[in-house]
Each structure stands twice: as C-alpha cells, then as structure tokens.
Amino acid sequence: MSAQVINGKEIVSAYRTQIKEEVAILTQQGVQPGLAVVLVGEDPASQVYVRNKAKACEEAGIYSEVHTLEAATEESDVLQLIEQLNQNPKIHGILVQSPLPKHISEEKIVEAIAVHKDADCFHPVNVGNLMIGKEGPAPCTPAGVIDILKKIGVEIAGKHAVVIGRSNIVGKPMAILLLRENATVTVCHSRTANMADITRQADILIAAVGKPKMVKREHVKPGAIVVDVGINRLDTGKLAGDVDFDDVLDVASYITPVPGCVGPMTITVLLRNTLEAAKRAAALQSAANR
Numbered sequence: 001m002s003a004q005v006i007n008g009k010e011i012v013s014a015y016r017t018q019i020k021e022e023v024a025i026l027t028q029q030g031v032q033p034g035l036a037v038v039l040v041g042e043d044p045a046s047q048v049y050v051r052n053k054a055k056a057c058e059e060a061g062i063y064s065e066v067h068t069l070e071a072a073t074e075e076s077d078v079l080q081l082i083e084q085l086n087q088n089p090k091i092h093g094i095l096v097q098s099p100l101p102k103h104i105s106e107e108k109i110v111e112a113i114a115v116h117k118d119a120d121c122f123h124p125v126n127v128g129n130l131m132i133g134k135e136g137p138a139p140c141t142p143a144g145v146i147d148i149l150k151k152i153g154v155e156i157a158g159k160h161a162v163v164i165g166r167s168n169i170v171g172k173p174m175a176i177l178l179l180r181e182n183a184t185v186t187v188c189h190s191r192t193a194n195m196a197d198i199t200r201q202a203d204i205l206i207a208a209v210g211k212p213k214m215v216k217r218e219h220v221k222p223g224a225i226v227v228d229v230g231i232n233r234l235d236t237g238k239l240a241g242d243v244d245f246d247d248v249l250d251v252a253s254y255i256t257p258v259p260g261c262v263g264p265m266t267i268t269v270l271l272r273n274t275l276e277a278a279k280r281a282a283a284l285q286s287a288a289n290r
C-alpha cells in the first residue's frame with residue numbers, strides 16, 4: 001500500500017487565507033502588521049527563502065521590508081540596524097535570516113532583537129517561555145509541523161514521536177512542542193547508536209538532519225507518519241528532503257513531500273507570528289489611549 005502524500009499546498013493555502021482575513025481586519029482598525037527581514041550575505045538558498053517570505057507577506061497584506069547587507073558587514077552595523085527596527089512602530093516582527101557569515105555572532109544578533117518582536121522564537125527569553133509553556137511566538141518550522149499533523153487529523157497524544165536532529169531551530173523546539181501535545185518523544189542525532197532500531201519504533205517520524213535521503217525504508221515502522229523537514233539542494237539543482245521519498249512511500253501511512261509542504265508552512269507560521277505580535281501591539285496601544 002502506498003502512503004498518502006500530504007497536500008501541503010492545500011493546507012498552506014487555507015491557513016494563509018485565514019491569516020489574510022485577520023490581517024485585513026487589524027489593518028482596518030489602524031494597525032497593519034509589519035515584518036522586517038534582515039539578510040546578510042549572498043547565500044543563494046537564503047535569498048530564495050527571503051524572497052518567498054516577502055512575497056507571502058505581500059499576498060497576506062502584511063507590510064514587509066527586506067534589509068540586504070553585504071557579507072562583509074560588521075556585526076556592529078547589523079546590531080545598529082536591529083536597534084532601529086526595534087524602535088520602528090511599523091515593524092511588529094523582526095527576523096535575521098540564518099545562517100549568518102562566520103564573523104557575526106548569531107547569539108548576539110538574536111539577543112539584540114526585542115523579545116516582543118522576535119518573529120522566529122529564537123530569542124532566549126522566548127525559547128525559555130516555550131519550554132515552560134508560556135505565551136509567545138511559535139517556533140516556525142516545528143509549529144508548522146504540528147499544524148500539518150493536526151490538519152490531517154493525527155491524534156498526537158500518546159503516540160511515540162521520534163525526531164531525528166537536535167538543532168536549536170528545529171530538533172529541540174520540535175521535541176518540546178510534541179511533548180506539549182502529550183506525545184512520548186525520543187530525539188536521535190549523529191551520535192545515536194543503532195538509529196534505525198529507534199526510528200522504527202516511531203508512530204510519527206520527523207526528519208530534520210540536513211542529509212539528503214538519509215531516512216530509508218528500514219528506518220520506518222509500517223504505517224508510520226513521516227514528516228520531512230529537510231530541504232537539500234542536490235548537485236543536479238533539484239531539491240531533496242532528508243527522507244528517501246520513493247524508498248519510504250510504500251511503508252509509511254502519510255508522508256510530506258519536499259518541496260511543497262514543511263517549507264511553505266514555516267513561512268505561514270512566520271506570518272501568523274507577525275500578525276499576533278501586531279495584535280499585541282494594537283492592544284497595548286488601545287490600553288494606553290484609554
């Protein structure tokens with residue numbers, strides 16, 4: 001039996017329509033949500049993602065500005081730009097595209113973003129709030145994965161979810177969000193022994209390793225739901241996920257395609273975070289006016 005390929009386009013489109021409607025209402029009330037994206041350097045993949053973010057903002061009615069800086073830009077200049085954006089009332093969400101050039105500290109840059117404008121949920125305060133279940137921005141890719149699972153009607157509670165990868169952007173927050181949904185969570189990584197023995201126990205398998213086609217059929221329990229977070233550019237110019245799609249197709253029950261599912265969903269959560277930050281700013285403004 002062949003797995004059902006999750007229709008990312010349909011899920012993303014419905015979600016963005018809903019966001020667009022909420023953006024229009026808030027804009028009519030006098031607050032247009034605004035996102036600032038900072039790109040340092042010329043990494044071709046980052047350029048694509050930043051373009052996609054700006055386009056998605058435009059389609060949703062969100063104001064956006066992209067600040068493109070040369071790779072040799074001094075760290076202090078990036079920090080100065082962030083400070084300006086922190087003070088700019090038109091901007092409710094800020095993100096600095098990762099990765100940054102080596103001479104710039106990601107940690108310093110992320111910590112310079114105002115906590116309430118952190119559109120990525122990368123700031124340590126927001127990461128801490130996420131850990132203890134306090135309100136704040138959603139980590140874009142992991143929250144997008146949870147949304148996809150819910151949209152296809154998966155009951156996450158009580159399932160064994162295995163996450164392959166322990167990055168700060170995906171693996172770790174993914175594990176936290178799955179725990180919050182009452183899954184039993186295991187995290188595998190490069191030092192995990194006998195990884196296939198563990199991944200084969202997963203009801204929900206999430207691959208976020210950054211290695212093209214690493215997950216093969218022997219890693220997957222028959223009937224498992226497989227979510228592929230990887231977006232790898234092959235020498236041929238084609239994109240491939242971390243999962244060997246063709247190999248796994250007749251083992252899994254559901255599988256996400258790459259491209260066309262988790263990537264666009266990541267951007268959708270970013271729009272949602274910007275909208276929510278703008279709503280909070282509008283509420284504060286109206287309280288101050290009372």
Ligand SMILES: Nc1nc2c(c(=O)[nH]1)N[C@@H](CN(C=O)c1ccc(C(=O)N[C@@H](CCC(=O)O)C(=O)O)cc1)CN2
Nearest residue numbers: 048049095096097098099120140259260261263264266
């Ligand atoms: N500041 C951030 N930097 C990075 C993040 C992030 O969430 N915040 N995540 C990744 C890249 N990323 C978001 O920025 C991202 C990756 C891929 C896509 C996407 O839509 N992919 C498309 C394919 C696009 C293509 O043609 O290459 C798809 O999967 O269909 C969106 C966002 C690292 N950096």
